[in-house]
Amino acid sequence: MNTSYCNGNELMRLGQVLGFSHERIKSTLAHPAKDELLGMAWRSMELLSKDLLKERLAQFEHDLKFLQESGGRILTPQSEDWPFKESLEARDSPAFLTIVGEFPDKRALGVVGSRTASPAAHSACVDLVRFWAERTDGCVVSGGALGIDSCAHRTSLELGIKTIVIAGSGLANPWPAKNRRLFEQIASRGCLLSEFPPSFRARKWSFVQRNRLIARLADPLCIIEPRLKSGAMHTANFGLKDRRNVFVLPVSIEQDNLAAHDRLKEAGACTLSTLDDLLSDGDRPPEAKKENSLFDSQKRMMVLPHPDPELGGLLDLLGKQAIHFDEIRLRWNMASDECCEKLLDFELDGWVEEIHSGLFRRLRGSV
DSSP states (O other): OOOTTSOHHHHHHHHHHHOOOHHHHHHHHHSTTHHHHHHHHHHGGGGSOHHHHHHHHHHHHHHHHHHHHHTOEEEOTTSTTOTTGGGTTOTTSOSOEEEEEOOOOSOEEEEEEOTTOOHHHHHHHHHHHHHHHHHOSOEEEEOOOTTHHHHHHHHHHHHTOOEEEEOSSOTTSOSSGGGHHHHHHHHHHEEEEESSOTTOOOOHHHHHHHHHHHHHHOSSEEEESOOSSSHHHHHHHHHHHTTOOEEEEOOOOSHHHHHHHHHHHHHTOEEOOSGGGGGOOOOOOOOOOGGGOTTOTTSOOOOOOOOOHHHHHHHHHHTTSOEEHHHHHHHHTOOHHHHHHHHHHHHHTTSEEEEETTEEEEOTTOO
């Protein structure tokens, strides 16, 4: 992809103002008539209403100001510290990234797992990162979520090694908000990366989308105490498709964790039997077979009980009828940001889904 004449600001503006996807940006820039196509694209702004255009341009300028004030910048595939040089031609590679901090050009151990992990899983995560820090000059990459992700990042900071967060939100809207202080520490001793504009608010699909980047950057990739219906399983699936060395550490003997472990094994992952396995530079695992996809539609995905006491009240409130965000917020007596984060947690766990802008319904099988 040739973006030599397009700087990062222009690439992000194509996405934020004109609504171009990363794939469309790349295909436009790779086209022999890219200058004409870009000219047509910018002229199409005239078709937008004045209010909408004004809003999008203001948001774009606001995001640029955030990057400037936070010491961030926009990376393109031509940047010296572009993280995904090996996959420049991949169809799903991003057209640009936003970054706060300095990208460590080191071999990265990927660590992901449950957001509600057991104490044993947290202990295993600490041991894993400590081993990596003592035996390699590498760094650690994860997604910044609660649970195992946060444990991997905090342990890295405590041990003095670099760590990378690949966010499912824009960097000006960090998720989860309660990790804001952790993200600030990581930005000064590693980096925060996102393929979304800084003001982008996290959505369920955006976490799945960013998981492919965690998998692509990590080698090896370790899945700790996975659950069948989880983002960690998506990350593992991406890792196997990219022929990464994927290891699974079930830790818990709960049925769902063991079933997830078995599913990963079927698809080509290895059980982490000794920490020395992480250091292997041996042959890549065979490409994941389509019939062994972790998310084969013929295989049933289990839903775990949720420990949050507010969930029961929400499910009772939703019943068989969809309810708007504003009503849920008023019933819970929560601030908008707190309510957004709580609903996103429940959506990621498969209890509810947003069927329209701000309209939520209970998923079948949630009880």
